Amino acid sequence: MSAIIEINQLTKCYGDRTAVKDLNLTVYEGEIFGFVGPNGAGKTSTIRMIATLLQPTSGEIRVAGHPVHSNPRAVRRAIGYMPDFFGVYHDLKVWEYLDFFAACYGIRESVRKTIIDELLDLVDLSHRRDDWVEDLSRGMKQRLCLARTLVHDPQVLILDEPASGLDPRARIEIRELLIELARLGKTIFFSTHILSDVAEISTRVGIIEAGEIVAVGALDELQQQVLARRTVQITVLDRLEEAQEILRASTGVVSAVELLAAGSNGRKTIEIEFSGDDASLSELLAGLVKQGIPVVNFSEDRKDLEEVFMRATRGVVS
Numbered sequence: 001m002s003a004i005i006e007i008n009q010l011t012k013c014y015g016d017r018t019a020v021k022d023l024n025l026t027v028y029e030g031e032i033f034g035f036v037g038p039n040g041a042g043k044t045s046t047i048r049m050i051a052t053l054l055q056p057t058s059g060e061i062r063v064a065g066h067p068v069h070s071n072p073r074a075v076r077r078a079i080g081y082m083p084d085f086f087g088v089y090h091d092l093k094v095w096e097y098l099d100f101f102a103a104c105y106g107i108r109e110s111v112r113k114t115i116i117d118e119l120l121d122l123v124d125l126s127h128r129r130d131d132w133v134e135d136l137s138r139g140m141k142q143r144l145c146l147a148r149t150l151v152h153d154p155q156v157l158i159l160d161e162p163a164s165g166l167d168p169r170a171r172i173e174i175r176e177l178l179i180e181l182a183r184l185g186k187t188i189f190f191s192t193h194i195l196s197d198v199a200e201i202s203t204r205v206g207i208i209e210a211g212e213i214v215a216v217g218a219l220d221e222l223q224q225q226v227l228a229r230r231t232v233q234i235t236v237l238d239r240l241e242e243a244q245e246i247l248r249a250s251t252g253v254v255s256a257v258e259l260l261a262a263g264s265n266g267r268k269t270i271e272i273e274f275s276g277d278d279a280s281l282s283e284l285l286a287g288l289v290k291q292g293i294p295v296v297n298f299s300e301d302r303k304d305l306e307e308v309f310m311r312a313t314r315g316v317v318s
Contacts, residue, residue: 159191164192
């Protein structure tokens with residue numbers, strides 16, 4: 001994959017306060033990259049620097065090969081930026097709003113109507129094209145502003161809290177729209193506080209805390225980075241005590257206890273805390289089978305993004 005956003009040693013200071021500190025990050029073409037962190041972690045400052053709206057104190061950012069510092073106009077052509085608090089012109093109709101921004105990007109009047117029709121269809125607002133912007137619901141305004149970021153057909157979408165303040169249905173609509181845009185070849189970099197949305201649609205996630213990246217990767221990778229121990233449940237037909245002895249003597253097994261809830265048909269379940277990698281986990285199962293232990297289920301209890309986020313931003317290692 002080719003890098004489309006490259007951030008190297010990025011720092012932003014506001015007086016004596018450092019909002020972003022020596023941040024390094026790479027986002028690849030076609031990704032849906034979720035950028036998460038607690039309030040004040042530096043998400044919006046980072047996004048504004050990528051979008052050329054804020055000057056870094058130091059460091060370098062390149063978007064689609066263009067350096068933000070020396071060629072901001074090329075970067076603005078390559079990105080579609082949607083801030084957390086966006087502005088709409090209430091005295092315009094929906095189609096006029098998009099037409100205005102298309103004109104700002106120098107798109108010829110002869111092709112603007114086709115572009116606007118396609119965008120309204122994409123964000124499911126064709127039936128509201130002649131309505132006043134002020135008459136739209138918040139969710140519809142959010143979709144309209146997302147359409148606005150697409151009028152010049154950018155390579156990258158930079159979205160700051162795109163689902164902020166939306167009801168559950170509107171959030172789902174925005175989420176499905178982002179997935180569709182990724183299918184169309186757009187790279188999406190978005191920040192959010194809604195961890196379920198990140199887990200649902202992101203190909204990779206970056207967690208920022210106090211201006212520094214503390215973890216980056218797909219959810220499975222983050223679980224391994226942040227959670228040093230893994231919880232695995234092993235169900236056996238019999239020979240429970242022997243299985244526990246084998247497990248407790250195995251490398252990487254921190255503990256092995258029987259779950260109190262009885263399994264069906266006399267089955268027993270052992271829960272282990274395991275500190276090894278996938279290969280070691282596979283060897284553990286092979287060892288049980290080799291010893292003739294009748295294993296009928298072997299599964300890892302995967303932690304969700306919320307657990308990973310809480311551990312990463314607290315600096316806690318399980």
